[in-house]
Amino acid sequence: MNYTLHQLQVFAKIADTQSITKAAEALHLTQPAVSIQLKKLQEQFEIPLTEVVGRQLYITEFGREIEVAARNIIDQAIAIQNKTMAYKGQMVGKVTISVVSTGKYVMPFFLRDFFRLHPGIELAMDVTNKSQVVDSLSRNQVDFSLVSIVPDNMQLGQLDLIKNKLYLVANADFTRKKVKNLNTFFESIPLIHREPGSGTRQTMERFIQSLDISVNRKLELSSNEAVKQAVIAGLGLSIMPLIGIKNELTLGQLQIIPIPGLPIQTTWRLIWQKGRRHGPAASALLDYLTANKSQIIRQHFDWYEAY
Known part of the structure; x- marks a missing residue:
């Protein structure tokens, strides 16, 4: 077996999206590059990993088994990387945030310097409409949500960011x-x-x-x-x-x-479930924003405050 971690990551994304095109977009690769990696991985197996019915790509039953194994390998590789960075004294982990669509003009500026300070921390940010943001928060799928209207049927913690x-x-x-x-x-x-x-x-x-x-x-x-x-x-x-x-x-x-x-x-607010136990990365982000939000506003939103 000569498959690479990159090939497994590409295959996992294809399995997620059921599409070469969508996998390429998610991975910021070209479609030919994704197709080549899938082909090279397939060459390691005599049984097909995928099949095309009509114009739709599907993962075969055998492919699903390989997908599970691939994800385990990817998780172990990430764990090794995290242990290495932690040993070097760098903070590691992942922060998940759901953001209402207009919040995409706000949230990146509040996140930029934190993630520069902590390159070992991953960010997953989903930008969607308010109802879906609130749904992801209520299901405890994210650490934080950015909203301008706070839902009134949940027990929440909140941090005001900007008007x-x-x-x-x-x-x-x-x-x-x-x-x-x-x-x-x-x-x-x-x-x-x-x-x-x-x-x-x-x-x-x-x-x-x-x-x-x-x-x-x-x-x-x-x-x-x-x-x-x-x-x-x-x-x-x-x-x-x-x-x-x-x-x-x-x-x-x-x-x-x-x-x-x-x-x-209204006010852009970062909100979170009061009962959620934040990991070290999410807690560090919250501490950082609490301490630095005024400076971030002065640095990036002077034009906005003038209106």
């Missing part, structure tokens, strides 16, 4: 005028919404309900980026987090429309 400010935004061609009647204004413009389960949508709907006004809902889109591009294209206006539109404001592609009651302000 989340939401403004009404339009594209550069929109004629800005003084808003005299909010109800008339929102009935006359197409308002673009995020999908159900989004924290941004929940915040927007609470604002609209508090004003007791009617709106012209034009579109419902499933990501902040999609909403942003729709607004730039002139399909409508939207209430969006400031944190995600810095470049578009600078380039003049978007403009903030001042109306009474905005910006809406």
Whole structure:
């Protein structure tokens, strides 16, 4: 047997994704590179590891057995690496974080220097919508979650990081005028919404309900980026987090429309299950953020604080 650890890692990812293409994307490799590694691994066995039915790749029953063995080998290799780094005095482990979609503009800046200080710690960060973030937290699948609206049905610990400010935004061609009647204004413009389960949508709907006004809902889109591009294209206006539109404001592609009651302000918070026992890596990250969050805000978010 002449298989390599890299071949086993590639095969494990193929088994996860059931796809050469998706495995290549996850591993940041080209499709031919993944195919070559799979072929070289297959050459070590007389029984097929995979099969293609129609255009879909499947792992064979024998392949599943090899997958289990491969994961054990990979885990042991990681354990050896961790023991080596721990012996050298470096902290090791893994931190898992689920992040609401607009939080991707926030969380990396709070993590960067910590992971530079501790190269032996791995990070798994899942970026998705609020309902899925809360679900992963409730199932105890992650160490932390980043949200701007804290769920009220869980016992949580939390660390406030930075304010989340939401403004009404339009594209550069929109004629800005003084808003005299909010109800008339929102009935006359197409308002673009995020999908159900989004924290941004929940915040927007609470604002609209508090004003007791009617709106012209034009579109419902499933990501902040999609909403942003729709607004730039002139399909409508939207209430969006400031944190995600810095470049578009600078380039003049978007403009903030001042109306009474905005910006809406919430807070980006790192939350965790109170009953969860954090490992050394997660505890170290929490201590680091508590001690350094003010410095991180000054270093990376001066522009944001000015609004």
